[in-house]
Amino acid sequence: MRVLIVEDEPKLAALIRTGLRKRGIAVDHAGNGEDVLWMAGSTSYDAIVLDVMLPGIDGFEVCRRLRDDEIWTPILVLTARDAIEDRVEGLDGGADDYLTKPFAFAELEARLRAMARRGREPRPTVLESGDLALDPAARTVHRGATGIELSPIEFAMLETFMSRPGRALSRLQLLEHVWDNEYENRSNVVDVYVRYLRAKIDEPFGTDSIETVRGIGYRWRGNG
Amino acid sequence: MRARIAAIPIRLRLVLAFAAVMAVVLTAVGLFVYERTDANFDARIERELAARLAAVVAIVRDDGDDLGDPVQDPLGRVDTEGDVQVLGPNGVVDATSDELRQEPLLTHEQVQGLLRGRVGHVDVDGPGGHMRVVAQRSQDDGVRYVAVVGASLADHDRTLAALERLLLVGGPVALLISSLAAYFVAAAALRPVEAMRRRAARISSDEPGRRLPLGPADDEITSLARTLNDMLARLEAAIERERRLVADAGHELRTPLAILKAEIELALEDDGDEERLRSALHSGGDEVDRLSRLADDLLVLARADDGRLPLRPERVAIARLARKVATGHAAHAGERAITTDVPASLDAEIDPLRIEQALSNLVENAIRHGDGEIVIGAARRGGRIELAVSDAGPGFPDELLEGATERFARAHGTAEGGAGLGLSIVDSIAAAHGGTVTVANNESGGAIVTISVPAVRRQTTAPEPS
Numbered sequence: 018m019r020v021l022i023v024e025d026e027p028k029l030a031a032l033i034r035t036g037l038r039k040r041g042i043a044v045d046h047a048g049n050g051e052d053v054l055w056m057a058g059s060t061s062y063d064a065i066v067l068d069v070m071l072p073g074i075d076g077f078e079v080c081r082r083l084r085d086d087e088i089w090t091p092i093l094v095l096t097a098r099d100a101i102e103d104r105v106e107g108l109d110g111g112a113d114d115y116l117t118k119p120f121a122f123a124e125l126e127a128r129l130r131a132m133a134r135r136g137r138e139p140r141p142t143v144l145e146s147g148d149l150a151l152d153p154a155a156r157t158v159h160r161g162a163t164g165i166e167l168s169p170i171e172f173a174m175l176e177t178f179m180s181r182p183g184r185a186l187s188r189l190q191l192l193e194h195v196w197d198n199e200y201e202n203r204s205n206v207v208d209v210y211v212r213y214l215r216a217k218i219d220e221p222f223g224t225d226s227i228e229t230v231r232g233i234g235y236r237w238r239g240n241g
Numbered sequence: 242m243r244a245r246i247a248a249i250p251i252r253l254r255l256v257l258a259f260a261a262v263m264a265v266v267l268t269a270v271g272l273f274v275y276e277r278t279d280a281n282f283d284a285r286i287e288r289e290l291a292a293r294l295a296a297v298v299a300i301v302r303d304d305g306d307d308l309g310d311p312v313q314d315p316l317g318r319v320d321t322e323g324d325v326q327v328l329g330p331n332g333v334v335d336a337t338s339d340e341l342r343q344e345p346l347l348t349h350e351q352v353q354g355l356l357r358g359r360v361g362h363v364d365v366d367g368p369g370g371h372m373r374v375v376a377q378r379s380q381d382d383g384v385r386y387v388a389v390v391g392a393s394l395a396d397h398d399r400t401l402a403a404l405e406r407l408l409l410v411g412g413p414v415a416l417l418i419s420s421l422a423a424y425f426v427a428a429a430a431l432r433p434v435e436a437m438r439r440r441a442a443r444i445s446s447d448e449p450g451r452r453l454p455l456g457p458a459d460d461e462i463t464s465l466a467r468t469l470n471d472m473l474a475r476l477e478a479a480i481e482r483e484r485r486l487v488a489d490a491g492h493e494l495r496t497p498l499a500i501l502k503a504e505i506e507l508a509l510e511d512d513g514d515e516e517r518l519r520s521a522l523h524s525g526g527d528e529v530d531r532l533s534r535l536a537d538d539l540l541v542l543a544r545a546d547d548g549r550l551p552l553r554p555e556r557v558a559i560a561r562l563a564r565k566v567a568t569g570h571a572a573h574a575g576e577r578a579i580t581t582d583v584p585a586s587l588d589a590e591i592d593p594l595r596i597e598q599a600l601s602n603l604v605e606n607a608i609r610h611g612d613g614e615i616v617i618g619a620a621r622r623g624g625r626i627e628l629a630v631s632d633a634g635p636g637f638p639d640e641l642l643e644g645a646t647e648r649f650a651r652a653h654g655t656a657e658g659g660a661g662l663g664l665s666i667v668d669s670i671a672a673a674h675g676g677t678v679t680v681a682n683n684e685s686g687g688a689i690v691t692i693s694v695p696a697v698r699r700q701t702t703a704p705e706p707s
Contacts, residue, residue, distance in 0.1 A: 032503040
């Protein structure tokens, strides 16, 4: 396993490096945000350990830029800032985990391994399909520059579609992802909401994102 | 007594004061009206009696009759209602307007009193009721007689009695009604105060954004509410500052703690390697120093906030102080020179330890963030001493120039060291001396921080909270 440590305090960086190397983890070090962007782009690390208070661009911004560059390396934010707002900002900005200083090496190592297992699959913070964009953290949907108002159910259904592009989803699958066990009325509610969704995201724009799959359910075609 | 009055609720106090003034006014008005009415009546009766007297004298003269003859009819003409008598020299009733009443209206003494002018009139309760009587001496054909005329006071008495009843009943009623009105007006006037009280009771540090309600009128209560709201805003800002300081201090403590913990963990792992252990202990020691410095700095700032930064001012030769600071930092300034530019004669009444600490912080900053030669300068400007530390480095970044003395203020991109407390401590020390700190970049671009303090300490000045 090879990780990139981003830490501006040289002493702490050296210690983390020593500690992780002892555990058989290869460690590179970057002292500022700019370096991270090219290093993470040119080497495929298994994980990045990122400090927030960095000279130049800060850790949260580094995180966002990496994700914008479609670098999906798992990121663990290691910081002295532990306020809830900070954690939320970090995680919504595309970080995968959060650990506050001071930390124990055993925990740092375990978290790095857990993140490395998840791999570098794209995990965009904003789902995009054609000119349609859905931001789960901000709970906003845009088609081009036009904002679209969705109810919570419609939003959840669109999120389900957009995170599984090109796959045929049965009515049962959609039900399971959007409604919880409390919901009993399982008649044609999926069809009703697909109709609502089409009326909001497709009809006004002359697009056809949701394809009907005869006998099964629906498929997200996206750029339709 | 004063305390007892002060203990009465303000609403009641207002009403009581109002009622007292109202009672005095009502009584005065009542007495005035009563007296005026009485006087008016008296004047009218006086005029009536005078007219009758003149008529009686005229009748007696024109009649031509001897006084001995009854002149009942002519006298009756004067006023059938009135009482008129003509007395002979011996006080015997010669003639009267009412044949049935031969009794003299007045006693001899009363008549004598009237004639001698001792009294203007006599009020008697005669058979005809309460009446006022006057007398006048006159003579007809050489015969002296006394004319006595009376007028009924029934009207006068009735009117005044009615007026008295009216005042005695109406006055207290008016007093009561106006006092009640005053009570409600006072209550209405105090309602905004009550609204403010209720809101104030709910304001706590949990919801510092809340404010007192402002009334629509631009009056004392609204301006009080506005003043209190301003105070709340200042307190809120202070609480916010405090909260941020504590949070920032917590974050600052975390980095050295993280290093300490990592050092200890790693040292425990490689057992036996003495060299490694030794270096871990050295590093740990450094971090403990860093933590103690941070703790000291926070303590100084906390004291300065309370206005309790203790100063021991004495007369200090600035040149020697500056040299001490310069040599003290020479070791870790590397190849960079630290020079002093201070007139030898310059001295000031300052706390040498605190000012040394301030200069040290500035030199420390210059070593860490600046470049080139570091100069500690001093000069006298009027009654003040200006101490400046400058370097030839890149200077303060623009975004830092404004709030450089704020706690934990650090330039974006400052890589190593420094919790951002140095300048705010310099600021606190300067403020405790009654001075100021100016942060600027000089013409060549290097940073220059100037501390300006009074050269002579005023005995009475308490250190101002920063």
